[in-house]
Amino acid sequence: MTLARRIVAEGLGTALLLAVVVGSGIMAERLASGNVAIALLANAIATGAGLIALILMLGPISGAHFNPVVTLSEAWQGNVAGREVLPYMAVQVIGAFAGVAAAHGMFGEPLFFASQHVRTGPAQWWSEGVATFGLIAVIIGTSRSRPAVTPFAVAAYIVAAYWFTSSTSFANPAVTLARAATDTFAGIRPADAPGFIVAQLAGAAAASALFCWLYPAPRQPVAASLDALKTADYH
């Protein structure tokens, strides 16, 4: 795939991911009559289901990272060329903000408005560290052994992580920045974003190191393995 196609895929996929996360959060909060558990359950199921669709639909083009720490981890493993890291990360952030605006348009909200949702403190930073550790672990663990199941494993993990972390598991710096621009269910106060992002980087680094030791030898050269992923079907 050409870089142009891959960049478009990363931007589009991250935009749709944010539209799902923010849009389903708005819908859930409006309908849930104040029962936050029902709102979060709908938000989590919508996000997991959306991830399955988005990763399956764009993974063969760009790898479907939609997440700067995933791109950094893949580059560190040698699966993404160094010169492509910045374009990937830039378009992920741009796409994330575009997705927030798209969701706001669907629900009659202003394009952007800063969140006032406080999310800070050691318990939430620890949560983001664990959440991102788990996400990178799932990606490396499954893509080195059976890449065809990675989309399902990632989506299932995120559904769990919405519930088992006190931060509801952002686990993604581009998502974190863009969610600072929505004062709705999924928002985070801009001042709290840096703490989340630092924790995410730490968790991703730990998982990358540990899982490259746990899964030392890909069954095939990395390039061939990636190529298989990109054109894989089940026949």
Add this chain to the structure above:
Amino acid sequence: MTLARRIVAEGLGTALLLAVVVGSGIMAERLASGNVAIALLANAIATGAGLIALILMLGPISGAHFNPVVTLSEAWQGNVAGREVLPYMAVQVIGAFAGVAAAHGMFGEPLFFASQHVRTGPAQWWSEGVATFGLIAVIIGTSRSRPAVTPFAVAAYIVAAYWFTSSTSFANPAVTLARAATDTFAGIRPADAPGFIVAQLAGAAAASALFCWLYPAPRQPVAASLDALKTADYH
């Protein structure tokens, strides 16, 4: 497969899809004690689960479009013969109304009665455009790379789309027309249907153009690929 079998499959599948959407909406609203979030969650899960079953059970015969914009997009890509477009679309609309009547029969409602549910305005039209863009994107993206996962990707996408759009994502002109004939949870006022359908056509056209650029070269000739889909199993 003969055209007769394919037409029967499209009509039956669209009828069962509407029975699931409308029937589960009636059941959900009756049981939910006024909590619309719980009703929509049940409605979304039932629809997604039903889609998995219906696409797996009829996809090998007709492609399991159940949706005129899917048929138009497939025809534009050269995957459906031009002379089959009208029969497909006609039976989809007929099947959709039959499904609404079947659901009404299961819940003791009149065969048809016009909806009074207002669904209009730019936010909902934008929602329908985005929703249909995403649906066609999922179908083209997965069926050109790994057709065996398309049923799961489509169902997961629709579950997400019930929640991340303010219109709850009809994304289907036949469904839109038939849902105008039910004054229950899933209904839409007949006067509002044309706005939805225009938005759906626009979204489908945009996705068809973009995703044929993103996935330019099917790995095999289209006819062979379709044939593989129709008889695919996982061995």
Add this chain to the structure above:
Amino acid sequence: MTLARRIVAEGLGTALLLAVVVGSGIMAERLASGNVAIALLANAIATGAGLIALILMLGPISGAHFNPVVTLSEAWQGNVAGREVLPYMAVQVIGAFAGVAAAHGMFGEPLFFASQHVRTGPAQWWSEGVATFGLIAVIIGTSRSRPAVTPFAVAAYIVAAYWFTSSTSFANPAVTLARAATDTFAGIRPADAPGFIVAQLAGAAAASALFCWLYPAPRQPVAASLDALKTADYH
């Protein structure tokens, strides 16, 4: 597989299916604080998840019918020997009652007690007919084209059918008889069971006829195809 193993598998599987249906119904009703939508959602998700596990775990031995109308339909198609129909159906009924007793034991209820839950009338009979039509359609449609997905398609269908039918979709005469012996969430008044069973037989017959026309030519001889199902894995 020997007939002894297959009979044990059918009995055990039907027992566990009833334990899931009845047990999760009791748990759901006790916890749901009177919100029947939440109770039915939990009941449906538990049943669908249980079906995935049970069909995957026992399908390679006995076909995992757990349902007399499935056995009758398979026998009519020539996939089950005529002399095995009665043993299959007998052990399904015995297993179903054992499963109800097992569930009652888990929740401190008497072994059996007749249901007082009224489920009757044309709307519910029509529901049972449609529900069983759909179940047999899913089984024939998927097992003739891609048998590896049948367990997932059947489970997904049942989740949808709990919601889109007014009867909550028993779709199984053995299940219907045994659920008459539990005066809990999942029960049915004994006097109402015959109406359900007649509707189930009619729906199953219609689906068997239609889907044997829709899928006329199995890709391989039936015996080989069944054998493939029984030892199938995804490699």
Add this chain to the structure above:
Amino acid sequence: MTLARRIVAEGLGTALLLAVVVGSGIMAERLASGNVAIALLANAIATGAGLIALILMLGPISGAHFNPVVTLSEAWQGNVAGREVLPYMAVQVIGAFAGVAAAHGMFGEPLFFASQHVRTGPAQWWSEGVATFGLIAVIIGTSRSRPAVTPFAVAAYIVAAYWFTSSTSFANPAVTLARAATDTFAGIRPADAPGFIVAQLAGAAAASALFCWLYPAPRQPVAASLDALKTADYH
């Protein structure tokens, strides 16, 4: 895989499993406004989704037992060397407690605090016996016929078992011990743990005996089969 890698994988996986179970229980109870059905639904969905991710991500390394009775059953079948049983079981217990502490850290609770949640009596012991019987049955049944689906079958089974047993299905001695150290939604009074563990051992033994009779002949030598599982993908 070296024993070191397998031990790390078992410890890490069990820790993350407990973090999911306990963490999602805390989150669910805090948000559910006293509706225990919603809390248990979120807890069950999070646990099932987490299991899919964890088993897919670590199964190729250690088999992803995360459970002493699974290790015992595998050793009895000759799939795990006798000298590895104690290290597996030890690291599972250590990991389980570490996971509880990790979850408590995410929600600002003390590292450990004894549960006061009473879970005892014949109905709950019978529940644990049935629950563990079913879990071992699913593992043996699927891993001897189609090991690629085992992660999905196990996760689906546990979702069902949360609901169809009155004990909410611990089915795991390491999990039982560690959940005695959390006075939150998922806890169990320390004095009640032994009764659960005895019932789990009985259920596991019964399932191991029955399912080794039901599935007598693995299609390939066990070592080769395990090896296939460990490097399986779907191509």
